[in-house]
Amino acid sequence: MEIIGYARVSTREQNLDLQLDALKEAGCKLIFEEKVSGVKDRPELDKALSYLREGDTFVIWKLDRLGRSLKDLVYIVDCLQKRKIAFKSIVDGIDTNSALGRCQFGIFASLAEYEREIIVERTRAGLQAAKERGKLTGRPIGLSEDAKRKAIAAKRLYENRDYSIDEICRILHIGSKATLYRYLRYEKVRLMNRRNK
Structure with missing residues (x-):
């Protein structure tokens, strides 16, 4: 059972030192460091997730270091839980080893689902309003x-x-x-x- 850390900065000017110090203090023996990751490219995160085994704990400094959206964050932590890997966010005080931590994450999952449903409802309402005003949606019919x-x-x-x-x-x-x-x-x-x- 290992404690594995993940640190990420999104610009060249940012420094990993604060995150690395906090992760070492949390007991991380191995830390994957992501420097200036693109929108989808996070090779060090992929390596960290592949390295983790059942019973390990995955530690990050803060939630925004792991996911770019609530949906992304919930998906990653859900995958960890299915693999029986604990998750801990130092600054946010979340630890899925505890009942409170699991409850907090359940709330995040509900918020992500709510956010998705709101987007779907707004899209439907917008399309309906456009239709009622006689505006066509979708690709134009015919050729230019x-x-x-x-x-x-x-x-x-x-x-x-x-x-x-x-x-x-x-x-x-x-x-x-x-x-x-x-x-x-x-x-x-x-x-x-x-x-x-």
Whole structure:
């Protein structure tokens, strides 16, 4: 049963010393240090989570060092609990080894779910209000003027049969075969079963 720490700073100017001192004082023998992590890249956190075993305790200095959102934080701690790994946040006074710590985290989980439901409700209300005002939501129907020109040219090249699907895409600067086929359907071209030739 090990006590493992995780420290993170999000800018180059910040220093890990305060976190490292607190983690060492909390008994951490091994500390994973994340310096200037991106929005999704947290390789040291991934290493720490992989290193942890049943019965270990995962310690952080403060909750905002672990998760970028309440939802993210709850997900990580929930995964730890399922693996029977205790979680401790020094500054926030949370320790899932205690009944109070587990209760605190249950409240966080409820808040994360509430936050998610509020976002869903607001989105639905916004879409409904837009619909009532006659505003269309979603992708526009049909093609832009530029796409219509490409669709006409694609129809000519396709029906000519001198060019492969890939060649037509390249000639007309169409990004994908799926887009080319959408253009052809728009022009009501009868698609033939031909092997990219």
